[in-house]
Amino acid sequence: xxxxxxxxxxxxxxxxxxxxxxxxxxxxxxxxxxxxxxxxxxxxxxxxxxxxxxxxxxxxxxxxxxxxxxxxxxxxxxxxxxxxxxxxxxxxxxxxxxxxxxxxxxxxxxxxxxxxxxxxxxxxxxxxxxxxxxxxxxxxxxxxxxxxxxxxxxxxxxxxxxxxxxxxxxxxxxxxxxxxxxxxxxxxxxxxxxxxxxxxxxxxxxxxxxxxxxxxxxxxxxxxxxxxxxxxxxxxxxxxxxxxxxxxxxxxxxxxxxxxxxxxxxxxxxxxxxxxxxxxxxxxxxxxxxxxxxxxxxxxxxxxxxxxxxxxxxxxxxxxxxxxxxxxxxxxxxxxxxxxxxxxxxxxxxxxxxxxxxxxxxxxxxxxxxxxxxxxxxxxxxxxxxxxxxxxxx
Numbered sequence: 478x479x480x481x482x483x484x485x486x487x488x489x490x491x492x493x494x495x496x497x498x499x500x501x502x503x504x505x506x507x508x509x510x511x512x513x514x515x516x517x518x519x520x521x522x523x524x525x526x527x528x529x530x531x532x533x534x535x536x537x538x539x540x541x542x543x544x545x546x547x548x549x550x551x552x553x554x555x556x557x558x559x560x561x562x563x564x565x566x567x568x569x570x571x572x573x574x575x576x577x578x579x580x581x582x583x584x585x586x587x588x589x590x591x592x593x594x595x596x597x598x599x600x601x602x603x604x605x606x607x608x609x610x611x612x613x614x615x616x617x618x619x620x621x622x623x624x625x626x627x628x629x630x631x632x633x634x635x636x637x638x639x640x641x642x643x644x645x646x647x648x649x650x651x652x653x654x655x656x657x658x659x660x661x662x663x664x665x666x667x668x669x670x671x672x673x674x675x676x677x678x679x680x681x682x683x684x685x686x687x688x689x690x691x692x693x694x695x696x697x698x699x700x701x702x703x704x705x706x707x708x709x710x711x712x713x714x715x716x717x718x719x720x721x722x723x724x725x726x727x728x729x730x731x732x733x734x735x736x737x738x739x740x741x742x743x744x745x746x747x748x749x750x751x752x753x754x755x756x757x758x759x760x761x762x763x764x765x766x767x768x769x770x771x772x773x774x775x776x777x778x779x780x781x782x783x784x785x786x787x788x789x790x791x792x793x794x795x796x797x798x799x800x801x802x803x804x805x806x807x808x809x810x811x812x813x814x815x816x817x818x819x820x821x822x823x824x825x826x827x828x829x830x831x832x833x834x835x836x837x838x839x840x841x842x843x844x845x846x847x848x849x850x851x852x853x854x855x856x857x858x859x860x861x862x863x864x865x866x867x868x869x870x871x
Contacts, residue, residue: 506763544584556605560595573622573624599629647673651685679710684710692863698729712740727758748779749783780836821835
């Protein structure tokens, strides 16, 4: 079997061994193999570089098992100029923003029967809110396609609650001169599992703001991969998360500067408390040979609130042209700043309250970037609830 890689080259696949043969090792992030057929990927053992930080044993049902792929209940009243509907997968135009790069994503893609399509065709910016909370405990596949037409603008909020064992591919297509702020709030029940690659392509002079807010669920993996394809396109990718005991929250971010004069900012912040709390953040930025004038920066900051936690933070930067405006990355994981606590306590604030203020300010820097004030307030309240639980355990 012969299939195309993302950069357009062909490789030969050996179906009996389900692995790539006759191909050189991947030299750059953009050359990672992609396919919609899970059989084209090798079996997942957990030893692979892309899987070694993930709880593979808990994801097995989504990686290899049968998945329910039909429509699921949503609550949404879209504003004028926005359509939200399920479309038969055979009639959907999915695949416009990206293809699966791992076996789990391909397994979900191959079993989806109904695609949730959100189409924005209005120059007037309005907010579309989508709530889903009745997905159940059976393994499920889902696919969401968000398309913003030329010159259109929108805010889209997808809020997820309740039980779930969900593998979901999300595609985001921004045409020329458009803009989108997408907020994905993961507030699943404590036993839920959610694995979700996001593929985005941003056209000429289009702007994307992407937020991943992961608060609930036992295992939540959100991996946005954004290509800045058009001249003057831009993306801001933000993440906020709070991992508690035995909770695994993972975010792998990839920004590909393909067109010239593009700009990206990536900023993820998280807090960890409780034995077994685990977070993973990997940030890849690729500045292509044609991406002259690029301006890029990515960072990840983690605040550790107790012993027994683990935060993996790995930034990567690859540059293929010397003609750029700037590029950089930063990563830091640590405990409370004693100087900050001392300053607050010296002003008469008790230690418990001082610690609460430090964490709220740390995560609030990301939360307050969300344009929707109602959602920002809800997220700040959620952080306060988690901190109260931390204080009760102390």
